[in-house]
Amino acid sequence: xxxxxxxxxxxxxxxxxxxxxxxxAFVTNAAPAQSPTMDTxxxxxxxxKATSLQKSLDALVGQEKFPAALAHVxxxxxxxxxxxxxxxxxxxxxxxxxxxxxxxxxxxxxTAIVVLQLVAEGRVRLDEPVExxxxxxxxxxxxxxxxxxVRQLLQHTSGLPNYTEHIGLEDFEKIQHKFFHxxxxxxxxxxxxxxxxxxxxxxxxxxxxxxxxxxxxxxTERPVQEEITRRVIKKAGLRHTYWPxxxxxxxxxxxxxxYALSSAENGKVIDVTTMDPSxxxxxxxxxxxxxxxxxxxxxxxxxxxxxxxxxxxxxxxxDAPLLPGWRYGLGVFSIxxxxxxxxxxxxxxxxxxxxxxxxxxxxRSVGVAVTALPGTFGDAEKGALAVMSATDTAFCT
Numbered sequence: 052x053x054x055x056x057x058x059x060x061x062x063x064x065x066x067x068x069x070x071x072x073x074x075x076a077f078v079t080n081a082a083p084a085q086s087p088t089m090d091t092x093x094x095x096x097x098x099x100k101a102t103s104l105q106k107s108l109d110a111l112v113g114q115e116k117f118p119a120a121l122a123h124v125x126x127x128x129x130x131x132x133x134x135x136x137x138x139x140x141x142x143x144x145x146x147x148x149x150x151x152x153x154x155x156x157x158x159x160x161x162t163a164i165v166v167l168q169l170v171a172e173g174r175v176r177l178d179e180p181v182e183x184x185x186x187x188x189x190x191x192x193x194x195x196x197x198x199x200x201v202r203q204l205l206q207h208t209s210g211l212p213n214y215t216e217h218i219g220l221e222d223f224e225k226i227q228h229k230f231f232h233x234x235x236x237x238x239x240x241x242x243x244x245x246x247x248x249x250x251x252x253x254x255x256x257x258x259x260x261x262x263x264x265x266x267x268x269x270x271t272e273r274p275v276q277e278e279i280t281r282r283v284i285k286k287a288g289l290r291h292t293y294w295p296x297x298x299x300x301x302x303x304x305x306x307x308x309x310y311a312l313s314s315a316e317n318g319k320v321i322d323v324t325t326m327d328p329s330x331x332x333x334x335x336x337x338x339x340x341x342x343x344x345x346x347x348x349x350x351x352x353x354x355x356x357x358x359x360x361x362x363x364x365x366x367x368x369x370d371a372p373l374l375p376g377w378r379y380g381l382g383v384f385s386i387x388x389x390x391x392x393x394x395x396x397x398x399x400x401x402x403x404x405x406x407x408x409x410x411x412x413x414x415r416s417v418g419v420a421v422t423a424l425p426g427t428f429g430d431a432e433k434g435a436l437a438v439m440s441a442t443d444t445a446f447c448t
Contacts, residue, residue, distance in 0.1 A: 103444055103448040104122055104124065104131075104133055104441070104444050104445050104448065105133055105135070107437075107440065107441035107444045107445075108120040108121075108122055108133055108134065108135035108136075108441060109135045110437065110441075111135065111136075111421055111434075111437055111438065111441055112135045112136035114429075114437070115425075115428075115429045115430075115433060115434045115437045115438075116428035116429040116434075117136065117421040117422060117423050117428065117429075117434070118136050118137060118138075118139075118140055118307070118308070118310055118421075118422045118423060118428075119134065119135065119136035119137060119138060119146045119307045119421065119422040120134065120135045120136055120146075120419070120420070120421050120422075120441070121133070121134050121146060121148070121149065121150060121152070121307070121341050121419070121420045121421075122134075122341055122417070122418065122419045122420075122441070122445055123149055123340075123341035123342040123344075123345050123417070123418045123419075124345070124415075124416075124417050124445050125342075125345055125346070125349065125415070125416045125417075126414065126415045126416075127414060130342070132148045132149045132341070132342060133148075134146035134147075134148055134150075136307075136422075138150075138306075138307040138308055138422075139308050140308070140310065140320075140322075146307050147304075147305030147306065147307065149291075149340045149341055149342045150305050150306045150307050150340065151291060151302045151303050151304070151305065151306040151338055151339070151340055152302075152306065152307070152309070152338070152339065152340065152341075152404045152406060152420045152422070153302070153309065153328060153337075153338055153399070153401045153403060153404045154292070154335075154337045154338060154339040154344065154399045154401075154404075154406055155331065155335045155398075155399020155400050155401035155404065155405070155406060156257075156260075156334060156335045156397055156398065156399040156400065156401075157335075157337065157339065157344060157347075157396075157397050157398065157399040157406060158260070158331065158333065158334060158335045158336055158337040158399070159260045159333075159334055159335070159382050159397055160347075160351070160382045160383055160396075160397045161279045161283045161284075161337065161347075162260050162263050162264055162267070162275065162279065162333045162334070162382065163205050163260075163263065163365065163381050163382025163383070164282070164283050164351070164356050164357060164365075164382070165267050165275070165278050165279055165282050165283060166201065166205060166263055166266065166267060166381075167357055167361040167362075167364065167365060167381065168282055168356075168357065168361070169267070169270055169271070170361055170364075171357065171358045171360070171361050174270050175201060175266070175270060176201065177200065177201050177202040177205075177364065178200050178201070178202055179200060179201055180196060180197050180198065180199065180200055181196040181199045181200065181201060181204060181262060181266070182195075182196040182197040184201070184266045184269050184270060185262065185265055185266060185269060188237070188262075188265070189211075189241070189262065190241065191240075191241040191242070191243070191244065191245070192243070192244035192245065193210075193244050193245035193248075194210075194211065194241060194244070194245045198248075198249050199211070199249045200249070200250075201263075201266070202381070203249050203250060203259075204259040204260070204262055204263050204266075205259070205260075205263060205381040205382055206253070206369060206379060206380065206381055207253055207254060207255050207256060207259055207371075207379060208249065208250050208251075208252065208253050208254075208369065209249050209256065209258075209259055210245045210246045210247040210248055210249050210251065210252075210254070211240060211245065211246070211256050211258040211259060211262075212240050212241075212243040212244065212245065212246060212256065212258060213240065213255070213256040213257055213258055214236045214237065214239045214240035214256075214257055214258045214261060215257050215330070217239040217240065217242070217243060218231065218236065218239050218330060220330075220402075221314065221315045222313075222314045222315070223311055223312070223313060223314065223321075223323070223402055224313035224314060224321055225314075226330070227321075227323060227326045227327070227402075228300060228325075228326065228327050229327055229330075230297070230298070230327050230329050231327075231329045231330040231332075232329075233261055233264065233265060233332050233333075236258075236261055236330065236332060237258070237261055237262070237265075240256075240258040240261070253369050253370060253371055253372070253379060255371075257334040257335065258334075259334075260332075260333050260334035260335075260382075261332055261333060261334055263333055264332055264333025264334070265333075267333070275333050276294035276296075276336075279294060279337075280293070280294060283347075283356060286355070286356060287346065287347050287350045287351075287355065287356060288346070288350070289339070289343045289346060289347060290343070291303075291339060291340040291342075291343045292337065292338065292339040292340070292343045292344075292347070293337070293338055293339075294336055294337050294338075295328060295336065295337075295338060297329065298327075300325045300326055300327050300328075301324075301325055302324060302325075302338060303338070306324070307422050308322055308324040308403075308422065309322070309323050309324050309402070309403020309404045309422045309423065310322060310323065310403060310422060310423045310427060310428075311323045311402040311403050311423065311424060311427055312426075312427055320427060320428070323402045323403040324403060326402065326403070328401065331401060335399060335401055339406075340418070341406070341408070341418030341419060341420050342418060343418070344396075344406060344408055344418035345408055345410070345416040345417055345418040346416065348394075348395065348396050348408065348409040348410035348416050349410045349414075349416040351383075351395075351410070352395060352410045352411075352412060364381060365380050365381040365382065365383060366380050366383070366385075366395070367380055367381070368380045368385050371384065375387070376393075380395075382397065383395050383396065383397055383409075384396060384397060384398070384409075386409070388411075388443055388446050388447055389443050389447055390443075390446070390447035392411060392412075392413070393411070394408075394409040394410060394411045394415070394417070394446055395409050395410060395411070395412075396408050396409015396410065397409070400424055402424065403422065403423065403424075404420060404421070404422060404423075404424075405420065405421050405423070405424055405425065405438060406418065406419065406420045407419045407420075407438055407439060407441075407442040408442055408445070411446065415446055417442060417445040417446050419438065419441055419442045419445060421438055425438065
């Protein structure tokens with residue numbers, strides 16, 4: 052089966068980050084599976100906004116071959132949830148409006164908030180070495196926890212190698228139901244040399260947030276998922292967001308099914324709705340919905356989760372050279388909009404699901420999801436850009 056090779060730059064965007072980096076290292080072009088049937092729905096929102104966004108979602112299914120697309124938009128007290136496609140390949144199954152999806156690296160923002168709350172409480176210092184909180188743990192070829200700060204973890208300027216490149220995600224079917232302990236993931240990363248000296252540049256690495264999660268556990272003496280649930284999910288009033296417990300490979304209903312390539316070589320598409328997400332950890336294990344992700348971004352920017360000083364630290368950005376104008380703070384991206392200004396958010400890529408969205412300072416908030424990674428069915432570059440375009444449409448129309 053012919054599959055066009057992805058450029059190094061695109062692979063860096065789609066895999067090293069794609070706003071998340073949890074996609075692994077095997078996004079390629081495969082022959083489309085049977086196109087799903089269309090099922091579109093809209094709720095209370097101005098007609099032009101619903102029409103423009105609905106057309107974008109329809110195009111994600113009809114042109115880019117994503118099995119399903121979901122979106123939620125909030126603006127000036129009015130909201131809309133829209134869907135397109137089918138929950139299952141090969142037959143028409145309605146897409147649940149605001150269905151549960153794997154949120155991938157949106158988890159990083161939740162983790163960063165807990166760390167910053169601990170900073171506000173005086174229990175952690177942003178510019179203190181990681182060694183202070185995780186003594187003797189961060190060691191390797193060119194890697195020394197005494198030279199890496201907490202801020203550098205949260206901002207992806209540590210130079211740490213990315214563990215998701217070294218745990219077998221390129222043959223996903225083999226590890227789909229495998230449980231990973233955080234220390235297994237850390238060991239996989241530290242077996243490889245540092246990418247660069249701490250603070251020298253920006254480069255996305257899931258290992259940073261793996262360590263941030265371990266730091267939370269060491270300081271609080273509680274599991275990171277418990278701290279995220281108590282300090283963020285409940286405080287933000289997120290009713291459909293949760294961290295799956297060890298051994299839970301399912302998604303709560305209602306949810307659309309997610310699809311992925313079984314490996315980089317054979318191009319076979321498999322249903323990955325059920326999987327063990329433990330390899331995501333504090334970098335990408337959580338489950339949510341488009342509306343909850345939009346609400347989360349809104350309450351964060353509105354100052355409901357962090358004191359003003361720590362929220363300001365989160366919004367201090369460095370250049371994130373993925374696409375023009377992209378910048379990264381502490382667990383959040385700042386992304387330019389075609390209609391002017393920026394939105395703040397993260398997004399997530401994990402096998403079976405891609406999510407995008409965030410919030411603006413003037414009150415708009417958006418959550419978008421598709422049920423496969425770009426390149427699973429159609430062209431990877433076109434698919435990735437189409438999802439970002441749909442997100443921009445949700446903010447700008």
